[in-house]
Amino acid sequence: MLECRNIAVTERLHAFSTRIAPGSRIHLIGPNGAGKSTLLTRLAGMSRGVGDVLLAGQKLDEIPGPRLARLRGWLCQQLTPASLMPVFQYLSLHQPRNAEPAVLANVIASLCEVLHLSDKLARPVTHLSGGEWQRVRLAAVFVQVWPDVNPDSQLLFLDEPMNSLDVAQQQAVDQLISEFCAAGRSVVISDHDLNHTLHYAHQVWLMSAGCVIATGECSDVMVAEKLTAAYNVPFQIHAMAGRKWIMTVSH
Structure with missing residues (x-):
C-alpha cells in the first residue's frame, strides 16, 4: 500500500523507512517535539524532504493533486475556520468526484449521526x-475517503484527531476508524494518550528527538522500558478490569 524509503527532513526528522499494509491502524507516539507531525506531513505528501514515499508503487511527488486526494485523506493538527459557510457546505467541499448522489447523502447522514452533527448542518462553521x-x-476527511463513495481510497493520516473531544466523541471516532480499517484501508494517527494507543493500536511507531526509535506490534512497543526511555518519565504497566493500563511512577 504505502512504502517510505529513507525519508528525512533537515533538523526535524532522521531517516526512516517502513511499509504500511492494508487494514493497519498505526499510532504514532512520543513527547512534544519528537517529530510526529513532521513525519505525518511527509507521509501525506504535504511537505518535501529527502527520500521517497511511494503509494501504490508510485512516488507521492509524482501523483497529481486530484488523484492524491482520492488515494489518501489528511487531517492536520489545527485549522481555523475561515468563512461563514454552513457545515453542510463545508462537508460538500470534501465529497469525492463522481460519487453517487444518493450514496453520498447516506454516507454524510451516517457520519453526522455517529459524530453527533446532524443538528449542526445549517450552523456556520465559525x-x-x-x-x-x-x-x-x-x-469532512471521512467523507473524502469513505469506501462507499470513494473506492480508490487507501490511507488516512490523522494528526491528534481526538483534540477537544470528550470521551463519547472519542469512542465515535474510534468506531469510524475501525470500520475504515475493516474495509482494507489503513490509518496513521498521532496520539498523546498512551492508554488509548495501548487499547486500540495494531502497530506503534515510537518517536524521540526526530527519530523513530521503535516500531512493531503494540505489545512489543508499549512496554515500560521503551516508554520511559522516550519520555524520560518512569512508567509501569498494570492489569486492571481485564485490561492493561500505563501509569507514571511517582519519584
Whole structure:
C-alpha cells in the first residue's frame, strides 16, 4: 500500500523507512517535539524532504493533486475556520468526484449521526465550539475517503484527531476508524494518550528527538522500558478490569 524509503527532513526528522499494509491502524507516539507531525506531513505528501514515499508503487511527488486526494485523506493538527459557510457546505467541499448522489447523502447522514452533527448542518462553521469544529473536520476527511463513495481510497493520516473531544466523541471516532480499517484501508494517527494507543493500536511507531526509535506490534512497543526511555518519565504497566493500563511512577 504505502512504502517510505529513507525519508528525512533537515533538523526535524532522521531517516526512516517502513511499509504500511492494508487494514493497519498505526499510532504514532512520543513527547512534544519528537517529530510526529513532521513525519505525518511527509507521509501525506504535504511537505518535501529527502527520500521517497511511494503509494501504490508510485512516488507521492509524482501523483497529481486530484488523484492524491482520492488515494489518501489528511487531517492536520489545527485549522481555523475561515468563512461563514454552513457545515453542510463545508462537508460538500470534501465529497469525492463522481460519487453517487444518493450514496453520498447516506454516507454524510451516517457520519453526522455517529459524530453527533446532524443538528449542526445549517450552523456556520465559525459559530461552532472547539469540539464541534473538530468533529466537522473529521466528518469532512471521512467523507473524502469513505469506501462507499470513494473506492480508490487507501490511507488516512490523522494528526491528534481526538483534540477537544470528550470521551463519547472519542469512542465515535474510534468506531469510524475501525470500520475504515475493516474495509482494507489503513490509518496513521498521532496520539498523546498512551492508554488509548495501548487499547486500540495494531502497530506503534515510537518517536524521540526526530527519530523513530521503535516500531512493531503494540505489545512489543508499549512496554515500560521503551516508554520511559522516550519520555524520560518512569512508567509501569498494570492489569486492571481485564485490561492493561500505563501509569507514571511517582519519584
